[in-house]
Amino acid sequence: MNVQAWTFVLVGLSFALYIGIAVWSRARSTKDFYVAGTGVGPLANGMATAADWMSAASFISMAGIVSFLGYDGSVYLMGWTGGYVLLALLLAPYLRKFGAFTVPDFVGDRYYSQTARVVAVICAIAVSFTYVAGQMRGVGVVFSRFLEVPIELGVVIGMGIVFFYAVLGGMKGITYTQVAQYCVLIFAFMVPAIFLSLMMAGTPIPQLGFGGVDPSTGVPLIEKLNGLHTELGFAAYTSGAKSTLDVFAITAALMVGTAGLPHVIIRFYTVPRVRDARLSAGYALVFIAILYTTAPAIAVFARTNLLETVRDAPYAAVPEWFTKWEETGLLTFTDSNADGLIQYVGPDAVDAAGVPITNELTVDRDIMVLANPEISGLPDWVVGLVAAGGLAAALSTAAGLLLVVSSAVSHDLLKRGLRPDISEKGELIAARIAAGVAVVIAGWLGINPPGFVAEVVALAFGLAASSFFPVILLGIFTKRMNREGAIAGMISGIGFTTAYIVWFKFIDPAANTADNWWFGISPEGIGTIGMLINFAVAVTVSRFTPPPPRAVANMVEDIRVPRGAREAHEISA
């Protein structure tokens, strides 16, 4: 069997599995649909959370980003894991005790305000749609590259699968599909990593391999890569180019953003008890850490491999994968000095006479994971497996995000807003219709991706960091925080963050350089400042406005202890 046949078989099998699970786990009530009936065990929830969280970006792009950024890539590794500590310690147990169905549910009830609820609904929908567009694009890329179908058809197939299990099963279907998707994606990520580690470092454990030595020469791998970088005019791999303050701000924005993302938070509503919420955050981070500690190892292996393969290689003799990826436009080579050799060099490169050398090769970072098995000459089935893994990562995250959108519409806007008298059955139908419409919009965004998908991801994290996190945290840890403070805080935090990002990314992109940034903080890290503004405004405003009603103070007392968290609250039941 060739690569394509293997890919068809493995992707087909994984899709059949997801559909089977969807049929087996249909949602029968709104509680099933929103929070899987709060019957998910901590281990299963940990796996589902990991798949929910690890998107096409984690699976396809992250190792590549780290590979190109070196030390600076650490912001993603720490930022996208450290947030789970905040979740487990500061948010998850209390939100589970509160027992809501959605994030706007908590914001609306804790701040006794429909305005606060609506602001939260808008944030939740905005964050989720920006995210989901990127997932659908990932699905399209994998399909077009590995199965050689048009991107549009790939997106439609992906949409069909998500539609089936998200609409039918709601959170319940999504949860058990995500458990399966985690298994597929982690297997697909680890197999090539283990092969690579054996090849490059002589050990099957990538985490040890990348701190090891090249078995043929005895030179430490990291030292070897730093050497290659210096020779070719790149900054040393282990030293960064970003300022310390910016690294600090980006890491914080990603951590806090993680803890404030609605599709992650709602996963902790699905477990039976408060203690399960804490424990499942721990399991989730274990499952995530397996991938996140392997990614920097792959980054080092892949970077070394790439540099050694293309460095001054004759273009006529490039391997087959090189040509294949050139066709996708993700790899481009222009022989500016017409010597027939590939000069892949950094900004500081000079030749023997001290004349700067022009770089002739651009490599899209997404290739690093997808092409790795081919670059390293791994068996065909591994390539097919990576395709199935990439799809699992994209689909699982897309489904989680779509659920947030659908519950924001059917629960927060209809049930808790416009149509409080809607029946259980009516709400379930509304939730299914909303999920269906959301899938179609997501698919449309995937087929017609806004040219700025990568940029909006920064916005999604910035928004989550500067809106939800401070408001939820203050809602749990202070009894004095009131409606006025929370609304003022959310609006000023989001307003500042959006304005800063929109300015540098869309209105005046030419000015997007460190010289023009406030305090040297990039748009990726500005969510940290937005969060601080939110905290400061909320606390100040609440001091000059009336304290919350007694019932709210009692509720805060109550969510601080685990006992009594048997069920998610059901207003109508």
Added chain:
Amino acid sequence: MLGGMSNSTPNGPRPAAAPDRGAYWRINLRYLAVLLTIWFAVSYGAGILFVEQLNAFTLPGTSFPLGFWFAQQGSIYVFVALIFVYVVLMNRLDRRFEVDEDEGEVGRAASAPDGEAPA
């Protein structure tokens, strides 16, 4: 609306009196302060602020520059450990203050095993 969660203890009287809950909360906050200090120290401290200084050393037994290792590996391992330490500490504290979920109906209703089949 608010009643939905503020009186969510219909299945039994509250055994812990108000002052106990205050003490419970203060101990919880102390745990949080210690654990989050470690969280900050390994990531923002060792991985970012002092990364250059630490890179002068290598992690014993490997060729990792120490600061780089904290930024790309070590901090993540510590994050995992912190959550499990918190789980153990809080389960113990919940039992000590009798605010855990293992009594009576609550415990039984919630004792579904991992990966329980969605009926």
